[in-house]
Amino acid sequence: MTKRPGISDWNRPKHIDDYFVGPRFSAGHLAAGNAGWRTFRPLVDLEKCRGCYRCYLVCPDGVISKKDGKIEIDLDFCKGCGLCAYECSFEAIEMIKEAEA
Amino acid sequence: MVAEKLFISGNDAVAMGARLARPQVISAYPITPQTIVVERLSEMVEDGSLKAEFMHVESEHSAISAAMGASAIGARAFTATSSQGLLYMAEGLYYAAGGRFPIVMMNANRSLALPWSIYGDQSDSLSQLNSGWIQVYVEDAQEVLDMVIQAYRIAENPAVLTPFMVNLDGFILTHTYEPVSIPDQAKVDEFLPPFSTPNKMSFEKPMSMGMVTTPMDNLEYKFQQNKAILDSVPVIEEVDAEYAKMFGRKYGGLVEQYRCDEAEVLLVTLGSVTGTARVVVDQMRNEGKPVGLLKVRYMRPFPTELVATVCSKARRVGIVDKDISFGYEGTLFTNVNSALTTLENPPRTFNFICGMGGRDVSKENIREMFSRILEDSSSKLPDRVQFVGMKVSTDERK
Amino acid sequence: MSVSEIKRVNVKNMPDEEYFYGHKACPGCGASLAVRLALKVIGEKSYSVLPAGCMAAVGFIYPQMAFRTNAMISTFPGTASLLSGIAVGAKALGIEDFYAVGFAGDGGTADIGIQALSGSIDRNDRIIYICYDNEAYMNTGIQKSGLTPFGTRTTTTPAGRNLPGAITHKKNLFEIIAAHGIEYAAVASIGYPVDFMNKVNRAKHCRGTSFIHVYASCPTGWGIPENTSIAIAKEAVDCGLWILAEYEKGEFTITRKPKTFSPVADYLNKQGRFRHLEDEQVEEITKHRDETWDRVLKTWKLKST
Numbered sequence: 001m002t003k004r005p006g007i008s009d010w011n012r013p014k015h016i017d018d019y020f021v022g023p024r025f026s027a028g029h030l031a032a033g034n035a036g037w038r039t040f041r042p043l044v045d046l047e048k049c050r051g052c053y054r055c056y057l058v059c060p061d062g063v064i065s066k067k068d069g070k071i072e073i074d075l076d077f078c079k080g081c082g083l084c085a086y087e088c089s090f091e092a093i094e095m096i097k098e099a100e101a
Numbered sequence: 102m103v104a105e106k107l108f109i110s111g112n113d114a115v116a117m118g119a120r121l122a123r124p125q126v127i128s129a130y131p132i133t134p135q136t137i138v139v140e141r142l143s144e145m146v147e148d149g150s151l152k153a154e155f156m157h158v159e160s161e162h163s164a165i166s167a168a169m170g171a172s173a174i175g176a177r178a179f180t181a182t183s184s185q186g187l188l189y190m191a192e193g194l195y196y197a198a199g200g201r202f203p204i205v206m207m208n209a210n211r212s213l214a215l216p217w218s219i220y221g222d223q224s225d226s227l228s229q230l231n232s233g234w235i236q237v238y239v240e241d242a243q244e245v246l247d248m249v250i251q252a253y254r255i256a257e258n259p260a261v262l263t264p265f266m267v268n269l270d271g272f273i274l275t276h277t278y279e280p281v282s283i284p285d286q287a288k289v290d291e292f293l294p295p296f297s298t299p300n301k302m303s304f305e306k307p308m309s310m311g312m313v314t315t316p317m318d319n320l321e322y323k324f325q326q327n328k329a330i331l332d333s334v335p336v337i338e339e340v341d342a343e344y345a346k347m348f349g350r351k352y353g354g355l356v357e358q359y360r361c362d363e364a365e366v367l368l369v370t371l372g373s374v375t376g377t378a379r380v381v382v383d384q385m386r387n388e389g390k391p392v393g394l395l396k397v398r399y400m401r402p403f404p405t406e407l408v409a410t411v412c413s414k415a416r417r418v419g420i421v422d423k424d425i426s427f428g429y430e431g432t433l434f435t436n437v438n439s440a441l442t443t444l445e446n447p448p449r450t451f452n453f454i455c456g457m458g459g460r461d462v463s464k465e466n467i468r469e470m471f472s473r474i475l476e477d478s479s480s481k482l483p484d485r486v487q488f489v490g491m492k493v494s495t496d497e498r499k
Numbered sequence: 500m501s502v503s504e505i506k507r508v509n510v511k512n513m514p515d516e517e518y519f520y521g522h523k524a525c526p527g528c529g530a531s532l533a534v535r536l537a538l539k540v541i542g543e544k545s546y547s548v549l550p551a552g553c554m555a556a557v558g559f560i561y562p563q564m565a566f567r568t569n570a571m572i573s574t575f576p577g578t579a580s581l582l583s584g585i586a587v588g589a590k591a592l593g594i595e596d597f598y599a600v601g602f603a604g605d606g607g608t609a610d611i612g613i614q615a616l617s618g619s620i621d622r623n624d625r626i627i628y629i630c631y632d633n634e635a636y637m638n639t640g641i642q643k644s645g646l647t648p649f650g651t652r653t654t655t656t657p658a659g660r661n662l663p664g665a666i667t668h669k670k671n672l673f674e675i676i677a678a679h680g681i682e683y684a685a686v687a688s689i690g691y692p693v694d695f696m697n698k699v700n701r702a703k704h705c706r707g708t709s710f711i712h713v714y715a716s717c718p719t720g721w722g723i724p725e726n727t728s729i730a731i732a733k734e735a736v737d738c739g740l741w742i743l744a745e746y747e748k749g750e751f752t753i754t755r756k757p758k759t760f761s762p763v764a765d766y767l768n769k770q771g772r773f774r775h776l777e778d779e780q781v782e783e784i785t786k787h788r789d790e791t792w793d794r795v796l797k798t799w800k801l802k803s804t
Contacts, residue, residue: 005520010562013318016325021262022201022300023314023322027307028567030521037526053510057692058729060524060532062517081526082726095726125591128584154591156583159618163580166573166615170584173571174546176591178584192574302546302569302585304597309564310571318561 004074007033038080040095046070048092055084105283111274114242114281115207116141118249120151121289124179126171128156128164132186133219134271135209161186165193172202173310177296184211184225197264198233201300203256204264211271212458220459221271224424227432233326235265236400238372243281245269254293254340261333270373284348292347330402355404357396358411364393366475367415371397371433374421374462381467392471408440415448417474423456430486455489466490508696514539522565523557527725529689529716530631534602537629540699543568545598548582551575552604553638578603579615583624600627605646606636609672620679623707633717641720645670650780651772658775673712677746682707684746688714690732714741722771738766739788751799
């Protein structure tokens with residue numbers, strides 16, 4: 001299983017030379033997650049999950065990964081759009097209110 | 102030191118200088134009076150004397166964009182344009198400068214439409230002084246060949262990493278012939294090492310380039326960009342000295358003073374008109390007139406201190422502009438005046454707008470400019486901003 | 500490698516790595532899915548170019564860099580030209596094992612970017628150009644583009660008493676690109692994601708320029724629930740308004756022909772941008788669909804499964 005991209009430990013530049021020369025930065029550097037966007041979060045019923053990976057395929061944020069023949073969701077970056085729940089043919093994912101989670 | 106001497110045009114000299122600099126990607130779109138440059142370069146690629154990828158881009162905007170793509174993965178890029186083309190790629194000029202891509206571009210100085218004119222003046226590049234490019238203005242074909250080579254050396258310096266525009270007067274220099282010394286390739290290779298930059302994409306260090314900044318970081322990037330051009334000054338001077346040592350030709354760095362010592366009246370010039378002015382200065386000095394000439398080579402970085410120092414000893418300074426900011430004054434005039442505010446007692450300055458759309462600036466015109474500001478009676482002094490060489494009367498018709 | 504030898508991509512064998520992660524796109528964004536899937540197929544040895552537009556805006560705001568592989572923002576008109584510069588620069592540097600891929604929106608491709616794209620195809624530079632079509636200038640707030648369909652409500656084609664939204668039909672971008680004689684061009688949809696990935700995979704194997712036009716739903720701009728992005732992208736194909744196709748060696752092939760079309764009215768009614776349409780406008784849209792299918796069925800091949 002591939003290691004999920006994570007949030008870097010980043011500090012604001014304090015000196016002009018702390019910036020790279022040119023408006024660029026290291027690819028894949030993430031300073032923050034997207035969890036704060038959610039109103040709903042996905043709840044996976046692993047009993048119902050058949051490992052068809054449809055949700056993994058259609059997640060626009062790529063937060064669903066394959067794990068042990070089933071799936072796992074990175075809640076640091078899930079925005080709660082609900083596509084996974086909608087597209088699942090086996091009703092294995094339910095969107096529950098973030099506040100109640 | 103010198104491989105050969107050829108009788109070639111300014112455009113030929115640009116192509117030869119470019120070939121010697123070993124660009125890896127050339128992306129240029131034809132426009133009068135630059136076309137000979139792209140034609141020569143494609144001939145050189147065809148006959149194998151220039152090992153570069155020649156891209157037939159479909160516009161100037163794509164020319165600068167493709168050059169940036171090449172530069173962004175670490176390839177040395179060259180392009181060339183003029184007037185309308187320069188303005189078509191205007192967003193790309195700012196982009197390349199902000200992106201810190203050391204592209205070298207030859208610009209054939211040509212009038213901007215409307216009215217249409219294929220002939221030379223300096224409005225095109227002077228309108229883009231804010232874009233963040235280093236800008237040099239050459240006086241003859243020899244200088245343009247030498248400057249194309251020097252441009253890469255300066256632009257690619259790690260402290261600089263800024264694109265470089267080499268300006269050549271349209272038709273006056275692009276299409277006239279003179280004997281030009283062509284440096285030896287091996288010596289140029291010694292002078293100009295292969296391009297290397299940290300500012301690029303690679304598989305070893307994947308990069309997000311051309312990123313977005315919020316108001317939290319943008320000012321810092323602009324500071325960085327500004328500092329890089331200011332830091333180019335010592336590099337320009339060192340490169341000028343080193344080039345002189347290796348190839349025998351010295352241009353003096355940011356400016357060249359011609360007989361400014363004990364000159365009461367100076368003319369400040371940009372580009373080929375300098376050559377004409379030199380002749381007049383010699384003639385007038387022979388007549389005992391205390392005149393001198395300041396050739397500004399670099400408009401960016403602007404030689405503020407040097408201009409102020411040289412002009413401080415003069416009583417009056419005439420600035421020759423082959424452009425105008427309509428409703429205001431010429432661009433060289435604005436820049437020189439700003440430099441003179443650093444002086445306690447700056448000389449009076451006068452702006453001569455001339456030579457636009459290819460209007461000839463003759464020795465007589467130059468002499469007229471000097472004579473007007475040599476006048477002692479203030480009632481005979483010219484207006485602060487004046488057009489010179491008009492063929493019609495501009496007096497109000499009664 | 501001939502097309503038949505290219506191994507098909509599917510959910511089981513697609514790479515696990517995520518190359519577009521942590522971006523700030525709207526929840527349910529179709530375009531971000533298109534970028535994510537395309538990059539999985541293209542892989543790490545790539546240089547991506549994105550012009551001013553949604554995917555650049557959500558992927559590159561310092562210090563959040565969502566692209567995990569090399570990527571660069573180009574000027575708005577300059578996606579294809581920057582891409583060409585990269586591909587040619589790589590060639591000049593002797594780099595052979597690489598892919599140069601561009602992701603531009605419908606506005607950035609069919610309108611302001613079409614000149615540069617045309618030039619790149621003319622030069623046959625080895626680039627993959629993917630146009631994610633959300634049918635308007637979304638990043639600037641939903642304004643009409645050349646690929647906005649007839650009857651769409653956008654902020655510059657408001658639907659009111661006098662006008663029904665946009666009054667022109669989409670530019671035929673796919674056929675415009677095909678008319679260049681491009682090595683490979685395809686039409687795809689995120690509603691058929693595996694088909695899309697295989698078209699990207701086919702494009703990877705081109706020696707010259709390739710182009711993919713992918714339908715990318717936009718919940719924000721279209722007024723649809725964010726969890727229905729895939730379903731609506733599938734319905735666009737199933738009701739016949741979006742034709743999945745390929746172009747190669749002078750021949751067009753329809754890669755999916757629905758046995759019967761689902762009702763156009765259903766597709767339109769699900770979207771806030773079309774809900775104002777009157778029956779006669781729905782009829783015009785249906786008629787346009789039928790005319791298009793009549794024309795293509797006469798000359799385009801059908802894909803043999």
